[in-house]
Amino acid sequence: MSTETIAAIATGMTNSGIGIVRISGKESFQIIDRIYRSKKSTKKLSEAASHTVHYGYICDGDQVIDEVMVLILKYPNTYTMEDTVEIDCHGGTLVLRRVLETVLKYGARPAEPGEFTKRAFLNGRIDLSQAESVIDVINAQNDFALESSLNQLQGSVRKKMKQIRSKILHEIAFIESALDDPEHISIDGYGERLMNLLEPLSMEIKDLILFSENGELLKEGINTVIIGKPNVGKSSLMNALTGKERAIVTEIAGTTRDILEEQINLNGITLNVVDTAGIHDTQDQVERIGVEKARESLTKADLVIYVADSSIPLDENDTKILHLLKEKKTVVLLNKSDLPQMISEKEIYKIMDEKAKNIPIISVSAKEGTGVKELEETIKELFFHGKISYNNEIFITNIRQKAALQQALDSLMMVKKSIEDQMPEDFFSIDLVNACESLGKITGDSVGEDLVNEIFSKFCMGK
């Protein structure tokens, strides 16, 4: 393990009120002694108590670099589990860089991106799932992403993986000892016992994978297509949904002007409305892009919202589009509910395909803003069976971790198959061992140095 002392600017690289230079490693306190001066005292900071703050100056010989507050943090109660110094400087980029340069001149070397967190991992304070959640906490774009990353940072995934792994390890140990000592340990009927254990275990992993898909949707947003004839109120609806304080509107320019995306934030659920250019087009969407294209964009979306104007009777264009709606995750909105109604739900169900008869139909008025709450509830129901809890479920939204879960599940399925095929018991242990290894990839118990380096290289400087 590296014992070099590292340093980096831990705050952003734009001018701000304060900036922090962080130092970690064995020589942290010697380095700060070389460059710190106080007006009042000549006491060395290396002799200060842990978790204390000291006011003074960073100096390079006689030259004062900045007026600072220095935090002394002693092993082991620190982020890296090493002696750590944090220098609170003025937040200008130039002055921050000078302080860092001074620290480097007097004995530290520049930290690589993520190296502080990597040390926390290598020193055993956190596991790999927690280290990865640090990036997610920093990058979180909405409440859900933040909550679930914080949850993981606190060790929820680590704990769960340990639980599952220890059950599997127990079985491996049993098989090994039974095969070693057949006279004393009977393995008769073991296949059936193992099968009974595999059922709930694989269910647990399956649930985690399922949650992870929900988690991904919550984190990344639900890709949504809004479709309907001209003048039914698509734009008004977009405005009603994004216009209020709760909306975040971002325009992401794509390769053509047609590919625009706007985000609608419905109480924690983010809808990424794709092709908003299509929404604003005065021409009929299906006419404009053709039935095939329309069908394609509908199947690609996670969610399709079909808007109809309920104040005028349905016509053949509605029929054409309604026939395209087959997917489960579709909502029909009958807009302009504030006007006299010319369309009924019954009529719509009659037109739709047999497969589409479960599609929810909601009356809304973009003008008066009614029906939005119901739309929210309906989407929650469609995607998350109505319940989104941030705290009780573990959401594994990291792709690497999810792949490892799937591998573990595959290995358990192989064990099941070996039992069913009445293979000898050592076949069971091969796949049980594989399952354990896969779960170990999530916590970092069974990963190589290359992967560890790759993961931490994605971190920002100073973290």
Ligand code: GDP
């Ligand atoms: P789009 O072509 O589907 O985007 O439709 P627009 O949003 O441009 O709306 C077409 C017309 O319908 C406009 O005059 C809107 O003011 C009107 N409109 C939209 N929603 C409602 C509604 O809920 N009630 C009423 N009365 N008029 C609406």
Ligand code: ZN
């Ligand atoms: Zn419009």
